[in-house]
Amino acid sequence: MITVEHLTKCYGDFMAVSDLSFEIDEGHVYGFLGPNGAGKSTTMNIMTGCLSATEGHIRINGYDIFEEPEQAKKTIGYLPEQPPLYMNETPAEYLRFVGEAKGLKGEKLKRQIEEVASQTKIEHVMDRLISTLSKGYRQRVGIAQALLGNPKVIILDEPTVGLDPIQIIEIRDLIKQLGENHTVILSSHILSEVQAICEKVLIISKGKLVAFDRPENLEKLLLSSNGISFTAEASREETEEILNEVDRITKWDVETQEDMLTVVTIKTDSKDMRDICRQIFFAFANHKIAVLEMASKKANLEDVFIELTEGESGVGEE
Numbered sequence: 001m002i003t004v005e006h007l008t009k010c011y012g013d014f015m016a017v018s019d020l021s022f023e024i025d026e027g028h029v030y031g032f033l034g035p036n037g038a039g040k041s042t043t044m045n046i047m048t049g050c051l052s053a054t055e056g057h058i059r060i061n062g063y064d065i066f067e068e069p070e071q072a073k074k075t076i077g078y079l080p081e082q083p084p085l086y087m088n089e090t091p092a093e094y095l096r097f098v099g100e101a102k103g104l105k106g107e108k109l110k111r112q113i114e115e116v117a118s119q120t121k122i123e124h125v126m127d128r129l130i131s132t133l134s135k136g137y138r139q140r141v142g143i144a145q146a147l148l149g150n151p152k153v154i155i156l157d158e159p160t161v162g163l164d165p166i167q168i169i170e171i172r173d174l175i176k177q178l179g180e181n182h183t184v185i186l187s188s189h190i191l192s193e194v195q196a197i198c199e200k201v202l203i204i205s206k207g208k209l210v211a212f213d214r215p216e217n218l219e220k221l222l223l224s225s226n227g228i229s230f231t232a233e234a235s236r237e238e239t240e241e242i243l244n245e246v247d248r249i250t251k252w253d254v255e256t257q258e259d260m261l262t263v264v265t266i267k268t269d270s271k272d273m274r275d276i277c278r279q280i281f282f283a284f285a286n287h288k289i290a291v292l293e294m295a296s297k298k299a300n301l302e303d304v305f306i307e308l309t310e311g312e313s314g315v316g317e318e
Helices: 040-047 069-073 091-101 106-120 135-147 165-177 191-197 215-223 235-241 273-288 300-311
Strands: 003-012 014-024 029-033 053-061 077-079 152-155 183-187 200-205 208-213 227-232 247-258 259-270 291-297
Touching: 003 040, 014 208, 029 040, 029 165, 029 191, 040 053, 040 152, 040 183, 053 069, 069 106, 077 135, 077 215, 091 106, 106 135, 106 165, 106 273, 135 152, 152 215, 165 191, 200 215, 200 300, 208 215, 227 235, 227 273, 235 247, 235 259, 235 273, 259 273, 273 291
Parallel strands: 029 183, 029 200, 077 152, 152 183
Antiparallel strands: 003 014, 003 053, 200 208, 227 259, 227 291, 247 259
């Protein structure tokens, strides 16, 4: 469906995107992650034909976005982070304008406006000025315009930013529904949102692709998946001294320390988690110090993101 080959974008001496390559299949919801300045929005703007590239190729449904822009853009629906809405128009007027710009006419235009209004659940606000709508409904109108023309690919840049919790849940449910009939690419800073919605995740850092897989597979690959959290009835100093006696611990972090109770999270390069738990238990027992709680700590998408993008400054073009 989408092929990105050796994509590079430079702003003077600054390289926003560096030799980026990946392929996206039809009919899935993809998450597109990266810190501020990683090149997410730049890449999405190039994919939609809104921005030129310094080098590389992008093919959408077989059409080169640079050499065959008209055919390629017909297969894309795009919602930028700031929806391009006209506040002095109603959703009905705005969608009619967008539909005509996309080449829709007559009954076909009328039918598609009715369909996208139903999909996004904005039928009852179609005759109200967009300026009077809540941000959640404005986002729905923005998604509705992206759906006009029945594009195969829907690209959404931060679709839930600034929404309240109820609006976020509603937009998430809508995106899941869109994924049943479209290929959806979703950019978001809310990692729990990506984990809940997306079947596959792309992570870029400093303009380069650093991961592309299902969220659960990325979690399994991380060292942080081999983690243990425990609470010891000891001071911080005593806890750290005892942990120095345990083999195969690569890192530990003291989460809290209060009233002779220390909560610690450790990482280990050992695949035998039971053996590490046993070593920790007996190391503290030998010092007659009780371990009150102990549990394995599973990595999540936030752990993946932090580990793969750690050290990125986030300065520069997005």
